[in-house]
Amino acid sequence: MKIKSERDFWSGVMFIAVGAAFAWGATEYRFGGSARPGPGFFPFGLGVLMAILGAFVLFKSLTIESEGGDPIGPWAWRPLGVVVGAVATFGWALPHLGMFVALPLLVMVSAMAGSEFRPKEAIVSAVILTFGCWGVFIWGLKLTIPLWPKFIGA
Amino acid sequence: MELLNNLALGFGVALTFENLAYGFFGALLGTLIGVLPGLGPVATIAMLLPSIYALEATPALIMLAGIYYGAQYGGSTTAILINVPGESSSVVTAIDGYQMARKGRAGAALAAAGLGSFFAGCVGTIIIAAFAPPLTELAFKFGPAEYFSLMVLGLIGAVVLASGSLLKAIAMIVLGLLLGQINTDVISGVPRYSFDVPQLTDGIGFVAIAMGVFGFGEIIANLGQPKENREVFTKDVKGLWPTFADFKAAWPAVIRGTALGSVLGVLPGGGALLASFAAYTLEKKVPMKPGEVPFGKGNIRGVAGPESANNAGAQTSFIPMLTLGIPPNAVMALMVGAMTIKGIQPGPQVMTSNPELFWGLIASMWVGNLMLVVLNLPLIGIWIKLLTVPYRFLFPAIMTFCCIGLYSLNNSSFDVYMGAIFALVGYTFYKLGCEPAPLLLGFILGPMMEENLRRALLLSRGDWTTFATRPLSAALLLAAVALIVIVTLPAIRSKRKEAFQEE
Numbered sequence: 001m002k003i004k005s006e007r008d009f010w011s012g013v014m015f016i017a018v019g020a021a022f023a024w025g026a027t028e029y030r031f032g033g034s035a036r037p038g039p040g041f042f043p044f045g046l047g048v049l050m051a052i053l054g055a056f057v058l059f060k061s062l063t064i065e066s067e068g069g070d071p072i073g074p075w076a077w078r079p080l081g082v083v084v085g086a087v088a089t090f091g092w093a094l095p096h097l098g099m100f101v102a103l104p105l106l107v108m109v110s111a112m113a114g115s116e117f118r119p120k121e122a123i124v125s126a127v128i129l130t131f132g133c134w135g136v137f138i139w140g141l142k143l144t145i146p147l148w149p150k151f152i153g154a
Numbered sequence: 155m156e157l158l159n160n161l162a163l164g165f166g167v168a169l170t171f172e173n174l175a176y177g178f179f180g181a182l183l184g185t186l187i188g189v190l191p192g193l194g195p196v197a198t199i200a201m202l203l204p205s206i207y208a209l210e211a212t213p214a215l216i217m218l219a220g221i222y223y224g225a226q227y228g229g230s231t232t233a234i235l236i237n238v239p240g241e242s243s244s245v246v247t248a249i250d251g252y253q254m255a256r257k258g259r260a261g262a263a264l265a266a267a268g269l270g271s272f273f274a275g276c277v278g279t280i281i282i283a284a285f286a287p288p289l290t291e292l293a294f295k296f297g298p299a300e301y302f303s304l305m306v307l308g309l310i311g312a313v314v315l316a317s318g319s320l321l322k323a324i325a326m327i328v329l330g331l332l333l334g335q336i337n338t339d340v341i342s343g344v345p346r347y348s349f350d351v352p353q354l355t356d357g358i359g360f361v362a363i364a365m366g367v368f369g370f371g372e373i374i375a376n377l378g379q380p381k382e383n384r385e386v387f388t389k390d391v392k393g394l395w396p397t398f399a400d401f402k403a404a405w406p407a408v409i410r411g412t413a414l415g416s417v418l419g420v421l422p423g424g425g426a427l428l429a430s431f432a433a434y435t436l437e438k439k440v441p442m443k444p445g446e447v448p449f450g451k452g453n454i455r456g457v458a459g460p461e462s463a464n465n466a467g468a469q470t471s472f473i474p475m476l477t478l479g480i481p482p483n484a485v486m487a488l489m490v491g492a493m494t495i496k497g498i499q500p501g502p503q504v505m506t507s508n509p510e511l512f513w514g515l516i517a518s519m520w521v522g523n524l525m526l527v528v529l530n531l532p533l534i535g536i537w538i539k540l541l542t543v544p545y546r547f548l549f550p551a552i553m554t555f556c557c558i559g560l561y562s563l564n565n566s567s568f569d570v571y572m573g574a575i576f577a578l579v580g581y582t583f584y585k586l587g588c589e590p591a592p593l594l595l596g597f598i599l600g601p602m603m604e605e606n607l608r609r610a611l612l613l614s615r616g617d618w619t620t621f622a623t624r625p626l627s628a629a630l631l632l633a634a635v636a637l638i639v640i641v642t643l644p645a646i647r648s649k650r651k652e653a654f655q656e657e
Contacts, residue, residue: 007587008319014586015325022332025347029339035616039339039346042604046332053325060321072585076378080581083374083553084574090557091570106557107550113377114546125547129554136186143562 005070008061015054023047082113098148099138103130160513161283167514168521173213180217181522184224185529189232195225199488211496212511216518218492219472222485223275223519226468227526230267230461234260236552238369243464245591246434248368250449250456257452262396264534266404266454267461268527274412274462275523278469281416282476282516298609299620303630305603309596310634320642323592326583330593333358334600341608353568360598361563362572365556367590370573371580373549378581396454403446404458407437411459415466419473429467430460431595469519476504476512 003009023044032038086109093102104126111122137143167173184195199218206214226243233244234251247267254263296304309327336347337357348354396404414436415429437459438449447453475486493499498508505512560569583590614620622628 007585008322011322011325011586011588014582015329018329018332022335022347029344029346030342033616034611034618037608037611039342039344042607043332043335043346046328046335050325050328050332053321053328057319057321057325070587075585076374076581079374079377080578083370083377084577086553087370087557087574087577088571091561091567091574094557094561094570095567103554103558107554110550110553111546113373114549115377116546118546121546122550125550129551133554133558137558137562143558144565145558145561 003061004064005061005066006072007070008057008066010072012054012056012058012061015057016051017054019047019050019052019054021047023051079113083110086110086113095146096150098146098150098152099133100130100147101149103133157284160509161517163509164283164513164515164517165521167212167510168216168517173216173514173518174521176209176213176217177220177518177522178525180220181224181525182529184221184226185228185231185526186224187221188225188228188230195222195485199485199492206492206495211493211498211508212514214492214496215489215511215515216522218489219515219519220522222489223465223468223522224526226465227268227271227530230271230457230464231264231530234263234267234457236548237372238365238552238556243430243468244461245364245594246430246460247457247464249434249591250451250453253450253452254454254457259452261534262400262454263457265396265531266400266458268530268534270404270408270411270458270462271465272523272527273408274415274466275469275526276520277412278416278419278466279516279520279523281466281470282473282519283513285473296626297624298606298613299624299627300630301606302603302610303621303627303634305599305606307630307634307637309592309599310637319587322588326588326590326593327596330596330598331600331603333363333593334597335604337601340601340605353564353566357601358572358597359563359569360594362560362569363576363597364594365560366573366576366578367580367583367593369552369556370577371584371590373552374577374581375584376545377549400454403443404454407433407440407455407459408462410436410440411462412466415463416470418463419467419470430464433459433463465523472515472519476515 024047026040026044026047029040029043030038031040031044086106089109090102090106093105097105107126107129108122111117111125134147138145138147168177187195199221206218209217229244230247230251232238233248234255237248237252251263251267254260334357336354338345338348338355345355411429411433414433418429418432434456437453437455440455442448449456471486475489493504498504498511556573557570560573561567563569580590583593610620611618620627621631
């Protein structure tokens with residue numbers, strides 16, 4: 001068996017796995033009958049439907065020829081890791097270190113995701129963005145966002 | 155003429171200095187939060203609810219309404235400029251609007267969206283004034299079975315939206331529906347798929363998914379490409395204004411979108427969101443003129459139609475709220491809350507017991523729409539300047555706004571972490587060639603669909619034929635089946651493929 005479309009093959013695998021996981025998870029909840037559908041009724045049906053659709057996608061990827069095998073291509077590991085990491089770090093840093101530390105951190109780290117990292121420019125945009133955000137969100141919209149690290153403020 | 159008397163009463167209320175000022179403040183604030191991705195009208199109105207204790211009922215509601223339709227304007231701006239829909243109802247605007255922006259026609263797209271919205275807003279206001287009573291009777295005829303069938307039709311309609319494989323698009327809808335199942339079951343109160351994480355019992359935030367998939371995911375995908383073929387904008391921006399040809403192409407779309415949006419906005423559960431999706435589907439069904447840009451590549455009709463529809467829908471979605479007291483969406487639910495705070499019981503009696511409030515609010519919508527056009531058209535030039543900023547400056551800024559927006563949703567880091575997870579998910583979709591737009595619609599409609607399905611089955615005692623025997627429901631389902639058949643017909647299928655693949 002040869003994979004004729006790499007993208008569709010893995011999409012199919014993903015749909016089947018997710019559908020099966022949801023359907024299996026739904027068995028934890030009361031299913032009920034048609035007349036009195038329980039909380040597990042709808043997600044179970046959907047999960048099964050999802051897996052069936054996934055199977056169709058998978059089947060198609062093994063039978064129908066596509067141009068050049070429709071390869072997934074290389075993953076952009078660096079941007080992926082940096083962006084996801086920067087966002088997650090920000091999530092932790094904002095309540096602990098405050099906006100005036102977390103925001104420049106976010107901007108500096110995420111600037112490294114690109115192929116061209118220029119430290120000076122990153123610092124400048126970090127400063128501008130931090131003060132811009134302070135103006136819009138704190139001063140303008142009066143959002144309650146921690147500004148300084150906990151150990152200073154408290 | 156009773157209508158004219160009513161409108162005269164309304165304008166008398168809306169044009170007082172105090173109400174004008176609050177209307178303007180609401181519209182301005184709404185535009186601002188609409189432009190900032192993530193900070194939506196729901197969060198803003200929720201934040202402002204305590205402050206309306208100090209206000210009279212009429213200016214308070216006028217201000218809140220201003221935030222709502224101002225956000226519709228602002229949301230489409232980010233959809234067009236950076237492909238991040240600020241509001242769920244501008245998801246489809248991003249498809250063609252962003253492509254127009256990339257070709258240097260952001261000004262035309264923004265103007266088409268603004269003028270189309272204004273036209274739709276005017277028509278919507280007149281419709282509310284004239285048809286509020288008879289239209290509520292139509293909404294009365296809708297039972298759970300009809301709602302369910304309507305949502306099926308809406309979702310199937312959205313499939314025609316996706317470029318690429320129809321099968322994968324349907325699978326993405328189901329995936330969206332499944333993600334919508336992570337919540338607390340409305341009927342039995344059982345938390346589902348929460349893994350004992352308390353935040354998950356309220357469900358995943360729509361904004362976290364939208365920002366993760368469309369915002370962060372897009373950034374990763376862009377950065378992952380070699381610099382030459384990165385998805386950036388052409389540097390030469392061709393005029394701020396739409397050309398005559400643009401106007402000619404856009405105005406029929408505006409009228410169609412307005413008509414569709416006005417009707418769909420009345421139906422609870424639909425509102426602006428369903429209206430914009432349906433309008434886009436409709437525009438794609440309208441035959442192309444020779445030489446027209448294909449959909450998904452920057453067709454102006456793909457911006458004008460949905461934008462008119464979502465504004466018309468946003469206006470007419472006040473009808474069920476004002477006349478029945480039923481909120482058709484989250485914003486309207488907060489409006490109901492605001493009315494209750496001011497001691498007004500929402501429902502059919504508002505029209506007679508508080509005529510100044512009822513008609514004043516309606517008249518203020520028209521005034522507010524006028525203000526928005528005046529406010530937004532000069533700003534287009536500024537928005538376009540934003541596009542000339544190099545990407546290496548732009549993406550950290552987008553990330554900053556998204557992250558702050560995510561945090562401020564619930565003042566917790568949880569939504570930020572969810573955004574990070576969906577960044578990974580979004581990039582995976584991109585690599586696997588799965589269109590994320592249908593997923594978002596499925597996600598939003600999922601809980602409503604389930605509730606109505608189960609209600610309908612409860613009412614019919616488990617008899618599935620209830621969906622086919624109730625005439626309105628049967629008609630809606632038939633339309634959905636017809637759509638699938640039409641799309642899968644070989645002739646149209648190849649056309650559809652062609653339309654998406656042409657450069």
